[in-house]
Amino acid sequence: MLVLHYTGMENCDVALNRLCDPTHEVSAHYLIDEDGTTYRLVPDEKRAWHAGNSYWRSETDVNSASLGIELVNPGHEFGYRPFPDTQISALIGLGSDLIAKYQIPAAGVVGHSDIAPGRKMDPGELFPWGRLASSEIGLWPDATNELGDLHGSAWDQLAFIGYAQPGNEAKGSSILNAESAETDVISAFQSRFTPNTVTGVLDNKTRKAIATITQLYA
Numbered sequence: 554m555l556v557l558h559y560t561g562m563e564n565c566d567v568a569l570n571r572l573c574d575p576t577h578e579v580s581a582h583y584l585i586d587e588d589g590t591t592y593r594l595v596p597d598e599k600r601a602w603h604a605g606n607s608y609w610r611s612e613t614d615v616n617s618a619s620l621g622i623e624l625v626n627p628g629h630e631f632g633y634r635p636f637p638d639t640q641i642s643a644l645i646g647l648g649s650d651l652i653a654k655y656q657i658p659a660a661g662v663v664g665h666s667d668i669a670p671g672r673k674m675d676p677g678e679l680f681p682w683g684r685l686a687s688s689e690i691g692l693w694p695d696a697t698n699e700l701g702d703l704h705g706s707a708w709d710q711l712a713f714i715g716y717a718q719p720g721n722e723a724k725g726s727s728i729l730n731a732e733s734a735e736t737d738v739i740s741a742f743q744s745r746f747t748p749n750t751v752t753g754v755l756d757n758k759t760r761k762a763i764a765t766i767t768q769l770y771a
Contacts, residue, residue, distance in 0.1 A: 554663065555622065557644075557675075558676060562627070603619075607668035620655070659692045664744075670728075678749075710767040737753070
């Protein structure tokens with residue numbers, strides 16, 4: 554898998570200090586500054602501490618099954634802003650190389666919020682997933698994707714895509730906050746696939762989006 558994050562810290566220097574200090578027990582394989590400068594922090598073959606308590610497509614130890622890339626961005630706490638073109642271009646170059654080298658499937662390219670709904674919000678609703686997908690990094694619907702069929706359970710479809718399913722221990726419910734699990738999963742999906750509408754509500758628009766995205770992951 555390839556997991557994409559934002560740092561959620563004031564600047565690159567603060568992020569580097571945190572990610573390189575073992576006392577904080579947080580790390581990633583790569584860090585990309587807003588100007589495109591890329592730092593390799595952990596060798597690819599080593600396990601980095603970037604995913605935490607997470608779940609995706611039956612994988613419960615995401616740290617052991619993934620590479621983590623941090624993007625310098627203040628995040629929602631310190632002034633969330635769009636990701637510069639230079640930074641995204643560097644990410645596309647690095648991501649393309651890693652995907653080719655390790656044969657990472659498109660369904661295995663995720664954001665931190667996808668694998669840890671409610672606990673994490675990154676890389677957030679401003680992240681350009683469509684641009685990455687145009688470079689064959691991850692999945693994103695385009696004009697050729699028809700609206701999905703609304704028959705069937707939206708929750709079954711979300712589980713098929715990869716998300717933890719509330720109330721189902723075998724499908725990752727243990728990583729969710731029981732009191733807000735449904736809202737958290739819906740918000741995570743919306744942040745990724747309907748970024749202009751992040752409400753946490755499973756409305757008809759979101760159900761159609763879920764059904765459409767399910768077809769991409771089939």
